[in-house]
Each structure stands twice: as structure tokens, then as C-alpha cells.
Amino acid sequence: xSTGTTTGPAxxxxxxxxxxxxxxxxxxxxxxxxxxxxxxxxGELLGIVGPSGSGKSTLLHIIGTLDRPTAGxxxxxxxxxxxxxxxxxxALRAQHVGFVFxxxxxxxxxxxxxxxxxxxxxxxxxxxxxxRRAADALARVGLxxxxxxxxxxxxxxxxxxxxxxxxxVGEPALLLADEPTGALDSASGAAVMELLRELNREGATIxxxxxDTEIAAQLPREVRIRDGQVVADVTHGLAATAGAEx
Amino acid sequence: xxxPRGRGGNRLKAARLSPRxxxxxxxSGLRSRPMRVVLSALGIAIGIATMISVVxxxxxxxxxxxxxxDKLGTNLLVASPGESMFAGEEVKLPEExxxxxxxxxxxxxxxxxxxxxxxxxxxxxVDEDDTGGIAVKATTADLLRVLRGEVGSGSWLNAATxxxxxxxxxxxxxxxxxxxEPGRQVWLGDRYFTVVGILDPLPLAPEIExxxxxxxxxxxxxxxxxxxxxxxxxxxxxxxxxDVRKVMAATVDPQNPxxxxxxxxxxxxxxxxxxxxxxxxxxxxxxxxxxxxxxVGVANTMIISVLERRYEIGxxxxxxxTRGQIRIQFVTxxxxxxxxxxxxxxALGAAATGVYAHSGGLPWVVPLWAVGGGFGATLAIGTVAxxxxxxxxxxxxxxxxxxAA
Numbered sequence: 001x002s003t004g005t006t007t008g009p010a011x012x013x014x015x016x017x018x019x020x021x022x023x024x025x026x027x028x029x030x031x032x033x034x035x036x037x038x039x040x041x042x043g044e045l046l047g048i049v050g051p052s053g054s055g056k057s058t059l060l061h062i063i064g065t066l067d068r069p070t071a072g073x074x075x076x077x078x079x080x081x082x083x084x085x086x087x088x089x090x091a092l093r094a095q096h097v098g099f100v101f102x103x104x105x106x107x108x109x110x111x112x113x114x115x116x117x118x119x120x121x122x123x124x125x126x127x128x129x130x131x132r133r134a135a136d137a138l139a140r141v142g143l144x145x146x147x148x149x150x151x152x153x154x155x156x157x158x159x160x161x162x163x164x165x166x167x168x169v170g171e172p173a174l175l176l177a178d179e180p181t182g183a184l185d186s187a188s189g190a191a192v193m194e195l196l197r198e199l200n201r202e203g204a205t206i207x208x209x210x211x212d213t214e215i216a217a218q219l220p221r222e223v224r225i226r227d228g229q230v231v232a233d234v235t236h237g238l239a240a241t242a243g244a245e246x
Numbered sequence: 247x248x249x250p251r252g253r254g255g256n257r258l259k260a261a262r263l264s265p266r267x268x269x270x271x272x273x274s275g276l277r278s279r280p281m282r283v284v285l286s287a288l289g290i291a292i293g294i295a296t297m298i299s300v301v302x303x304x305x306x307x308x309x310x311x312x313x314x315x316d317k318l319g320t321n322l323l324v325a326s327p328g329e330s331m332f333a334g335e336e337v338k339l340p341e342e343x344x345x346x347x348x349x350x351x352x353x354x355x356x357x358x359x360x361x362x363x364x365x366x367x368x369x370x371x372v373d374e375d376d377t378g379g380i381a382v383k384a385t386t387a388d389l390l391r392v393l394r395g396e397v398g399s400g401s402w403l404n405a406a407t408x409x410x411x412x413x414x415x416x417x418x419x420x421x422x423x424x425x426x427e428p429g430r431q432v433w434l435g436d437r438y439f440t441v442v443g444i445l446d447p448l449p450l451a452p453e454i455e456x457x458x459x460x461x462x463x464x465x466x467x468x469x470x471x472x473x474x475x476x477x478x479x480x481x482x483x484x485x486x487x488x489d490v491r492k493v494m495a496a497t498v499d500p501q502n503p504x505x506x507x508x509x510x511x512x513x514x515x516x517x518x519x520x521x522x523x524x525x526x527x528x529x530x531x532x533x534x535x536x537x538x539x540x541x542v543g544v545a546n547t548m549i550i551s552v553l554e555r556r557y558e559i560g561x562x563x564x565x566x567x568t569r570g571q572i573r574i575q576f577v578t579x580x581x582x583x584x585x586x587x588x589x590x591x592x593a594l595g596a597a598a599t600g601v602y603a604h605s606g607g608l609p610w611v612v613p614l615w616a617v618g619g620g621f622g623a624t625l626a627i628g629t630v631a632x633x634x635x636x637x638x639x640x641x642x643x644x645x646x647x648x649x650a651a
Contacts, residue, residue: 066564066644079258087568091260094566101648105561109278121271122566124261166565 014042015075016174016205017063022072024058024228032058034228035072040174040207045200047216048209050225057178059225060209064097064176065089077173094122098167102179104159106151112138112162113147119166137169138162140202141195157188161195168199175199175206181215193218260568271562271571272578275551283583286547289540290587290627291594294620296533298595299602301616304522306599306608311519313609318394318450320512321487325478325498328507337505338474343498344386347478350497352486357389358475359454362465364435366413366458368423372433378422382434383457383476384465385414392479393451400428400443408461411468413439416455420444434458435469450511451479537623540587545631548580552639559639560647569640576639580632581625588624592617 017040024033032055040046050056061067062074065081074081077096084092098119106115116134117127125133135147141161151159160180167175177196181189193208193215200206208219216222217236224232263271276283325347327337340346348356364382365374389395390402401407403414413434415425420441423432431438439460448454465471478498482490487510495506552559559572567575596612603610 061645064564066560066648084258087260087570088258090563090566090568090571091258092566093564094261095258097564099564101561105557107274107558119565121263121267122261122562122568122571127264127266 016040016042018075020073022069025070031228036230042205045206045219046221047219048223049216054225055228056209056225060178096173098172098175100163100167100177100180102182104163111148116166116169119169133169137165141165156184157191160192175204177208179210268578271575275579286543287587289543290584290624291591293533293537293540294588294591295594296536298616298620299598300529302599302612303602305611305613306603307522308519309611310608311522315515321482321484323480324509325494325506328505339498341473343478346497347480350490352482352490353480355392355481357386357392357479359383359385359477361476362469364469367433370433380419381457383459384462384471385459386462392481393448395448396446397443398446403461407442409463411439412442414443414459416445416457417447418455419458541627541631544584548632548635552635556647559642560644563644572640573636576636577632581628584624584628588621
């Protein structure tokens with residue numbers, strides 16, 4: 001076991017992600033993932049970095065419970081994914097996992113507030129509560145004055161912030177950001193990364209999947225993936241973060 | 247290894263969508279593509295409109311006939327000679343039968359006609375065989391009241407004109423003789439008679455419409471009429487109709503009641519109303535085919551919609567939608583699509599029936615069962631058309647759906 005998770009009344013913070021020996025094979029000779037072990041504790045901000053084809057997207061899908069591994073075990077927020085039916089897996093995503101995508105994936109023609117409220121649609125909350133929390137979430141990402149703007153009235157950076165608000169509005173145990181800066185210019189990208197750091201300081205557990213080593217290097221923890229395997233798991237400490245900001 | 251503890255150990259249970267939320271997600275695809283909605287709902291609308299208007303138009307015609315029947319009454323009976331037991335023998339009703347029928351309990355009015363051995367022609371120069379199918383009949387003065395008929399122009403025979411060479415024409419007879427107004431002369435028997443009146447149509451007595459009617463006394467005096475009636479018409483209280491019918495034959499001809507045939511002219515009209523109500527199955531079939539094609543159109547639109555929105559499906563799955571919730575979203579969308587078509591079709595069909603009824607002076611009737619049935623059919627079609635695309639949508643792998651964007 002590569003991580004420090006132990007049995008008993010551990011003083012550790014709660015474990016959000018626990019992958020053990022995860023392998024994912026698609027039809028064909030190459031395995032996308034080969035025996036990945038990964039543990040993410042509550043409150044972490046880590047980058048999962050690797051070139052395209054390294055398996056990081058597959059890893060994202062498995063952590064996000066959108067896909068199941070061929071072998072190995074996956075625990076997300078304490079639930080063994082292999083034991084869950086599709087319905088329960090959906091509930092797990094609704095309650096514990098928030099996604100941010102490279103292409104934002106906002107609904108066109110719908111206000112920022114309703115786009116964010118859509119993130120709670122499958123949570124069982126009433127419409128009024130969803131809309132109120134959506135307004136709060138938009139305030140958290142600094143868009144309190146853009147509630148009624150439609151996506152086409154927002155800049156790329158603002159759109160990604162709306163998408164981030166949609167991902168965090170349900171207070172998920174884990175926020176998965178897939179190339180969150182990939183479609184943004186460097187200034188907007190930096191602002192989005194700063195927002196993610198801020199959310200992390202407020203307590204959110206965030207995994208950023210990226211091919212950009214520079215971005216990964218700014219994060220407190222960096223997991224490097226290559227050819228379907230974890231090749232490095234580096235903890236940078238605060239200096240690295242501070243240094244990158246200079 | 248130990249399973250990491252969950253957040254507060256809460257159980258995972260997929261939340262239900264409220265009906266309003268279902269309607270919201272189901273209509274989201276429609277709201278973003280209004281033109282497509284209109285076009286694919288059009289097929290359903292045409293099918294339903296056809297079916298509603300076919301049913302509505304026949305129902306309106308039927309209502310008109312029934313209304314007419316109501317006005318004419320169903321309490322009229324006619325006694326006429328039946329087939330004689332001895333072939334070829336001419337059967338006549340006794341002279342006193344008119345008075346006898348009048349004394350049956352419940353009878354209100356009695357009238358009679360007698361076929362005369364004469365022809366009516368426009369002039370004496372017209373060939374004698376060229377009768378135009380017009381019968382010459384002697385009539386009692388009460389006949390018009392019994393039939394609840396109206397004189398279109400001129401007047402009915404009275405005690406005075408009934409004695410002289412005067413004639414009243416049924417409207418078909420007048421048309422065939424080319425007579426449009428009273429005052430003209432027609433050649434009847436062997437002399438000219440003056441037309442004193444022309445009758446309005448008589449739906450209960452088409453045989454009178456095709457007759458030239460001469461007064462009872464005048465016929466005796468001028469046309470060698472022996473006074474034996476051929477048909478006795480009587481009108482009774484509604485409640486007495488059955489009782490009168492039982493005794494009528496025996497009253498008309500006590501010696502040979504088997505030779506008397508009693509008929510109810512309104513029954514023919516009722517039968518006609520029933521056939522009017524039986525809508526044309528051919529047109530109904532066409533409507534059904536249009537509906538089916540419309541359903542295929544909806545299914546087609548839904549399949550395209552699912553292909554186009556793979557990314558949205560992936561997003562919803564990542565937000566926590568279950569397969570069932572994706573299915574219900576697309577079935578709802580399909581239901582709304584065909585339901586809209588159905589509503590438009592019902593409105594169109596009702597309007598078409600209204601236009602037809604208005605132009606024909608008919609009452610406007612759209613049976614509720616047709617509206618309910620038509621709308622129910624659209625919902626059934628919507629469900630069937632949406633089911634396959636919805637199942638496809640729900641089976642899409644969420645990761646594939648996300649990468650399709």
C-alpha cells in the first residue's frame with residue numbers, strides 16, 4: 001500500500017479518493033491504466049499531470065465514477081464504487097463529486113444562476129433552495145453581479161467561473177477540474193487557478209487534471225502519470241505555491 | 247484496507263425529480279429548437295386534425311338530422327294496403343277507415359291520400375306516358391297538419407278549392423313540371439287544373455313530395471274517385487304511439503287486418519341519422535396514417551436530438567442524473583412534442599368542423615370522446631416514439647458523451 005491510510009481510529013483527515021491497483025483496459029493491446037494507487041485526503045489540492053495519451057483522462061473518469069476500472073478497487077468519499085448500482089453511483093456523483101470541464105459546458109441561453117442551479121437538479125433540493133444556493137455559489141466565485149447574464153454575455157474566464165460555481169454549489173467532497181484553463185488565455189487561466197486555490201483554502205478538495213507541467217508545479221501536490229502509471233507523486237510545500245505566484 | 251469513512255456515513259440514494267423539474271428538463275431541448283418542434287409536431291397535428299374533423303363533421307350532420315327528426319316528431323304512423331293474399335288483386339282500404347282511425351284513443355290528427363288513376367302533365371300536348379314519376383293523389387284537408395308540412399307558396403286546399411279543379415304540388419312534382427309559382431295551369435286527367443300551392447319539402451313523406459294533390463271531394467266529382475283511401479296518416483300523442491300501432495291495422499280494415507301495413511316514416515330518418523353518424527372509415531384511415539407518419543417523424547426527431555445532445559447527456563450524468571432520469575427526460579420531451587401536435591390537431595380539427603358546420607347551417611358538434619381519444623393517441627405515440635431514443639440516451643456511456651462535445 002503506497003499511502004498512509006490505516007485501520008483504526010486514525011487521526012488522519014478523511015480520505016476522499018482511494019484507488020488501489022486500478023487497471024483499465026480497452027479493447028486492444030494497450031491498457032490505459034496499469035495498477036494505479038492514489039489516495040487523496042480531504043482538503044488537498046493536487047495536480048494530475050501527464051502528456052496526452054498518458055491515461056490521465058481515464059483516471060479522471062474513474063475518480064469521477066463516470067467509468068469503472070477493469071481491475072482494482074475505487075473508493076470515493078468512503079463508498080466502494082464496485083459495489084454500487086448505476087442509481088447509487090449517480091447519487092454519489094450528485095452528492096460528492098463536482099466536475100469542471102475544459103469547454104465549460106454551460107447551457108446556452110440560460111442565465112448564469114440557472115446554469116449553476118442545474119448542478120443541484122439531481123440532489124433532491126427544491127427549486128427555490130437550488131436558486132438561492134446558486135446565487136451564493138456565484139458570489140463565492142466573484143460573479144455576484146452576473147446572476148442573470150447568459151453565457152454568451154460572459155467572457156471565457158467568467159464562463160469557467162460559472163462552471164466552477166456549478167461544480168461547488170453542491171459542496172462536493174471532491175472537485176475534479178479537467179484542463180480548466182485549457183480554453184482560456186493566460187490571464188484568465190491564472191485567475192481561474194487562483195480561484196481554485198482560494199476554494200481549496202476554504203476547505204474544498206480539488207484535483208486538477210492537466211497536461212501543463214507549469215500549472216501542476218504551482219500546486220501543493222503533483223501526481224505525474226505516464227503510460228498509465230503513476231511515475232511521481234511530489235509534495236511541493238507552500239514555498240512552491242508562493243514562488244509560482246511571484 | 248479499510249474503507250475510508252464516508253461523509254457522515256450518509257446513504258446513497260438518488261433523488262427523485264419533481265414533476266415540475268421533469269417538465270423543465272423535458273422541455274429544455276424543445277425550447278432551444280422551436281422551428282424543429284413546429285415541423286415535427288406538424289405531422290401529428292395533421293393526423294389528429296383529420297380524425298377530429300371526420301368524426302366532428304359526421305357528428306354534426308347526425309345532430310342536424312336528429313334535430314330535424316325532433317322537429318318532425320316520431321309519433322306519425324301510416325297505414326297502407328299490404329300485399330294481398332291473392333296475387334294481382336288490388337287492395338283498397340275501406341272508405342270509413344279515416345273516421346275509424348280518428349276515434350282510436352290517443353290519436354290527435356288523421357289524414358288520408360288515395361292514389362288516382364290519372365296523370366298530370368304540363369300541357370295536354372305532352373305525351374300521356376310522360377308522367378315524370380309524378381303521382382296524382384286525392385287528399386283530405388287534414389293531411390298537411392298531420393305531416394306538419396308547410397306550403398312554400400300559394401295556399402293549401404280548403405273546402406272550396408278542394409271541390410274544384412285545383413291542385414297542390416309537392417316540391418319535387420313542381421320542379422319536374424317546371425312550375426315555380428301558383429296560378430299556373432296543369433293538364434290533369436282530361437282537363438286543366440289550377441295550381442293553388444306548392445309545398446315545402448316533407449322529409450317524413452317523400453311520396454307526397456312527388457305528388458299532385460287534389461281535394462277529396464273534387465277528385466270524386468271530377469276524376470271518378472271511389473272514396474277508398476290508399477294511405478291513412480295519423481299523428482298521436484308520443485306515449486300512445488305503441489298502443490295505436492297495435493290496433494291500427496284492425497281499425498283500418500276490421501275484416502282483413504292482415505292486408506294492412508302500418509309503417510313509421512321516422513324510422514327511416516332515424517336509420518339515415520345512424521348512417522350519417524357512421525363516419526367515413528376511409529377518411530378516418532387516412533387520418534390514422536397521417537398520425538402514424540407523424541409518430542415516425544417524432545421518433546426521428548428524438549433520435550437526432552439524442553445524437554446531438556450526447557454532451558448534454560454526459561454533463562447531466564456527471565451532475566448525478568441516473569439512467570432513469572435521462573430516460574424520463576427524453577420520453578417527456580417526446581411526449582411534449584407529440585402532445586403539442588395533438589393539441590394543435592384538436593384545435594385545427596374542431597375549427598375545420600366549425601367551418602363546415604357553419605357553412606352548412608349544421609350544429610357544431612365535436613364529440614368529447616373523439617377529442618379525448620385523439621389526444622390519448624398522441625400521448626401513446628409520443629411514448630412509443632420516445633422510448634427507443636430515450637433508452638439509447640440512457641445507455642450512452644457518460645465519458646463517451648462528454649468526449650463527443
